Amino acid sequence: MNxxxxxxxxxxxxxxxTxxxxxxxxxxxxxNIVSAEFTGIVGPSGSGKTTLLNIIGSLDSPSEGKVVVLGKSIGELNVKQAALLRRSQLGFIFQSYNLLPVYTVFENVEFPLLLMNLTDNQRKKMVMDSLEWLGLTDKVKSKPSQLSGGESQRVAIARAMVKKPQIILADEPTANLDAANSHNIIKTMVKLNEEFGTxxxxxxxDDKVIGYLKRKIILLDGKIASDETIRK
Ligand SMILES: Nc1ncnc2c1ncn2[C@@H]1O[C@H](COP(=O)(O)OP(=O)(O)O)[C@@H](O)[C@H]1O
Ligand SMILES: [Mg+2]
Structure with a gap:
C-alpha cells in the first residue's frame, strides 16, 4: 500500500x-495519511486529539463525513467488523499503559494474539521476538506492578507491535514519563517506524516528543490549524 x-x-x-x-x-x-508516516497530532488539552484517534482506531464513529482506514469506512462497520479491523491491523498505546495487572509481561504481550489462529509455539515466538526487540527479555515473568513507568510503556509498545500492525495509534504515550524515558520511548517508536514501516x-x-516528528499537525478547537512535513 506504499x-x-x-x-x-x-x-x-x-x-x-452533553x-x-x-x-x-x-x-x-x-x-490523508500515507503508509509509514510518523505523524504527531499536537494541540492543547480539549482540542480533539483523543476523539480523532478513537475514530481512526474504530473505537468511535464519525457524526458527519467519511473516515476510511485501510480501505474500511469506519462509520459503516458493525461492532464485529470494527473489532476485526482493530485486532488484525491496528496497535494501541495509551498514556496510562493499560497493562493487565494480574498478568505477567509475557501474558500482556501475548494478549492481542489470543484471538488469532496461531499455535502455542508461533505465539511464543512472536511474543519473545517482540520483547527482545524492546530489550525486555529479563522481565518476561514480571507483573506490571514490578515495572518502572518506562518499562511499562515499553511493554505496551511490545504489545502494540507483536502482531506487526500496519498502524499504531498512540495517545500521549510519554505523558507519564520523565525526560529520559520520554526520549527513550519516542526513539523506540521511530526505530519501529523505520525498521518495519509501521x-x-x-x-x-510533549515538547520533548515534537522534535522527532516527521509530520506535525496542530489541532485547535477540533480543526487542523497547521499541517507541516518536517524534512530532516
Ligand atoms: N464522550 C464525550 N462526551 C462529551 N464530550 C466529550 C466526550 N469526549 C470528548 N469530549 C469533549 O470533546 C473535546 C475534545 O476532547 P478530547 O478529544 O479528549 O481532547 P484532547 O485529547 O485533545 O484533550 C473536549 O472538550 C471534551 O470534553
Ligand atoms: Mg486526549
Whole structure:
C-alpha cells in the first residue's frame, strides 16, 4: 500500500450530546495519511486529539463525513467488523499503559494474539521476538506492578507491535514519563517506524516528543490549524 492513503478523512465532524447540549469536538476535518508516516497530532488539552484517534482506531464513529482506514469506512462497520479491523491491523498505546495487572509481561504481550489462529509455539515466538526487540527479555515473568513507568510503556509498545500492525495509534504515550524515558520511548517508536514501516499517529503536547516528528499537525478547537512535513 506504499504511497497510497492508508487513512483518508473527509469532512469529519464529531458531536457529543452533553447536559449542556450538543458539543462539537471535531469541527470539519480533511486529512490523508500515507503508509509509514510518523505523524504527531499536537494541540492543547480539549482540542480533539483523543476523539480523532478513537475514530481512526474504530473505537468511535464519525457524526458527519467519511473516515476510511485501510480501505474500511469506519462509520459503516458493525461492532464485529470494527473489532476485526482493530485486532488484525491496528496497535494501541495509551498514556496510562493499560497493562493487565494480574498478568505477567509475557501474558500482556501475548494478549492481542489470543484471538488469532496461531499455535502455542508461533505465539511464543512472536511474543519473545517482540520483547527482545524492546530489550525486555529479563522481565518476561514480571507483573506490571514490578515495572518502572518506562518499562511499562515499553511493554505496551511490545504489545502494540507483536502482531506487526500496519498502524499504531498512540495517545500521549510519554505523558507519564520523565525526560529520559520520554526520549527513550519516542526513539523506540521511530526505530519501529523505520525498521518495519509501521505507520505511527500519535497525540502529544510533549515538547520533548515534537522534535522527532516527521509530520506535525496542530489541532485547535477540533480543526487542523497547521499541517507541516518536517524534512530532516
Ligand atoms: N464522550 C464525550 N462526551 C462529551 N464530550 C466529550 C466526550 N469526549 C470528548 N469530549 C469533549 O470533546 C473535546 C475534545 O476532547 P478530547 O478529544 O479528549 O481532547 P484532547 O485529547 O485533545 O484533550 C473536549 O472538550 C471534551 O470534553
Ligand atoms: Mg486526549
Amino acid at each position: 504511497n497510497q492513503n492508508i487513512i483518508s478523512i473527509e469532512g469529519l465532524k464529531k458531536h457529543f450530546l 447536559s449542556g447540549g450538543r458539543f462539537t469536538a471535531i469541527n470539519g476535518m480533511d486529512l 505507520t505511527f499517529i500519535f497525540a502529544t503536547h
